[in-house]
Amino acid sequence: MSSSLREHPPSTYFIKFESLAQLNDDKYECSLFNAGGYNWRLVIYPKGNAKDEGDGFISMYVELDNTTLLSTPLTDVYAYLIFFVYNKKSDKYFTIKDIGHSLIFCYTIIDCEVKRFNALRTVDQCEFGVDVLVAPSLPKWEVVSFNQKTPNPKFVWSLKKFKELKAASYDSQKILAGGRQWFLKLYPNGDARAKGKWISIYLYLSDVETLNAKEKIYTRADVRIVDSRGTTHYVFGKLNSWYTKLNSGLGWSTFVSLDKVREAYLDIEGSLNVEVEFAVVSTTKYSPTADSTIVKNWREHPPSSYSLKINKLSQLTLDKYESRLFLSGGYNWRLVIYPKGNQKDDGTGFISMYVELDNTCLSSTLPMEVFAYLTFFVYNKKENKYFSIHDVEVKRFNALRTVWGLSQVLSVEIFNDPKNGYIFEGEQCEFGVDVVIATPFTKWEVVSFDEKFSFPKFSWSVKEFSVLKEKFYMSKSFSMGKREWKIQLHPKGDDRANNKWLSIFLNLDGTEIVKADEKIYVRALVKVIDPRGSNHATTTINNWYTESNKGWGVVEFLSLAKLREAYLDVEDTLNVEVEFEVVSVTKHSA
Template sequence: MCSNISSTTLESWRERPPSSYSIKVENLSQFESSTLHSDGKYLSRHFSSGDYKWRMIIYPKGNDKDNGSGFISMYVEIDSTSLISTTPTEVYANLQFFVFNKKENKYFTIQDVESKPFNTLRTMWGLPQVLALDTFNDRNNGYLFDGDHCEFGVDIIVVPPPTKWEMLSFVKLPYPKFSWIVKNFSEIKDNPYTSDSFSKGGKKWVLKVYPKGYSTPDSKWLSIYLYLADGEILKNDEKIYVQAHVKVEDPRGSNHLTCKLNWWFNRPSQSCGWDHFVSTAELRKSYLDKKDTLNVEVEFKVVSATNYS
């Protein structure tokens, strides 16, 4: 099947008849004469397509007011009462116009590459230059047949409004920090050792420190991870983006140790953190106070929030 593509329209051939509406004319000359007192156009009866009512409009000698001189011009018009009585009040539709060619035993088709918005301010869309009159009127080409017969048609494919969507936002929290005082750190036997749960960005979280390391038993590194708290349920395919700073405070000055976290959490009890946050030697030297207390803080810079339809 051959086709011709311009910047705004697509032309092709098709065997299947138009599915929305067809106008079969048995006498083209009389058809043209009938439009002389109706601004050169013929209006079909109303028909239904996509739960809306439409009317097909043909200018058999072209719509001069829309740069259609020398061409057959074809349009469709939506019944405005269909818009008023239904939701939404604006309808997008793909339009494909047809002219039957008996010689090819196929339909010449032309369509706009863009969907068109029909609303109360603009109820009619179409193409002013569907087929050149010189081509159409030349009987050797096959568009006129059985004397003076011809056939026009249209397919209207109503684009359904979006019913599924998600709205993603990135929120800066008014109270972004959670501080955790870990007392008697050197005496902790649990690995990991877990903080109380806390709420940030509509979800509950916990911090976990691993005095003996996360991935390697008896590691010489302190590991720190941020977790979604136990029992925190995520919807199907829900995910939460967190941008945060996790800090181990220097109890003797301002030489705090800070790591940046950027992570999408997409399943319950998921975590993100660092195996080697600080060596245990450096930790005991610089980050435990005289009472063997470790101060850990997480500051949420950004938390995503997603609403779904």
């Protein structure tokens, strides 16, 4: 867990409570919201989730709407969670996040101390929020295997008439070991560092082996010159190193002196026999590139934000080219291109492309940061289409970071070959970019628990109760908490009361329309008045009213025997009263 204060509000979902203290329910479940293609719900326990060791803490969860999974091929969703509580005193958001990512089938509890929560309240208002950042379905991974079972670990190379060799160096035939191709390179009179006194030997990866910029191969092998007259081999040492894109050959400049070779290591035919024996060659498997945040494809439509055409790009001797400013989404941007790659960003051997935000925009507009999706383009004349490369993750531009982009857009070798179509009509080429602004969060709700009613009570006199014959009766409609209500009374109980109990329910009026994901919290006292004293029969309604449940009450409110004995007045009237304490009001984003 890590916690901090930050100024930027939550980007995914925000909820504001007014008079949260009036919520007697253990938890509050927010409306569904969408993030990363899935529907979620923020769940808050203001007094802590006792079932999850949350006593003494505010507990906050994110719940995945599992019906979303039914419409996708995935059964697991991974997401990074950041929870927010607004602090009025510092005018910042207290944030707490799990630095791992959570599998959303189990709740993930995020706690902040109740004393902190109390400090955050202003006139009994408080604000919570959450950012749900869905991780790619398959994370980046690699599996490294150190293979010790090479079918043919030894390779012997005979250089005939060694004393007559005149070339500076000689290469052996190709060697297959550990799933890779290799060859030995031998300098009969040594390389430049041997000064004509030593044999130099190196073990190289074959040219057909192309390594990625960060790829490496661990190799452990013995290189020997065979003693043709006995069993003693001259072994200089073991190769025990990593082969990389920048270092594809390893060995020794001073392997063995020429005098020693002529004296002891040439056979009767004047041949020098060199042997390499592989002990270990590592193999590495990487996660497929399709699972990264980078998507590459072809499209016919040109860039929508900015296009740049360059003649004679080879004449540009500077490391980079910066375009003029262009407007997109209400902000000024600049396209930056490194034709030979940005070495400082691991872009050697590739065209690197970036977008830079003109930070003067930030000082003249209200937002202090801008979120944008970036797609870069390189035109291909041969295909008559644009090669596009898109980062599916939104990028955050602010005063501290005004530049985002990709260091490896397209191989320089592929780009520079006119046969591939990127260079055309006398060294012309074309680049472009789409900058799509991600709008601020638009899904929110403000929940107010209204406890200040001018007239919190409603009374209903049911006359001639003893002779009532209908199955149930409804009071007239009355207004409370900006809603219309009715009391429903069953003189002999509903179907579950077995004609032994009085049943009473508090219902929303039929004119009240509750939306599919809307809910209304109500806390109210329902009473049957004692006409002779203060021993009123009372129950508390403490429930949420929803589209599917617009009425709450008690089936066995009061036994009919007790009612006839003590609760009818001299005129055979039953007096029912409802006293409202809280009715929530919720405002939703459109």
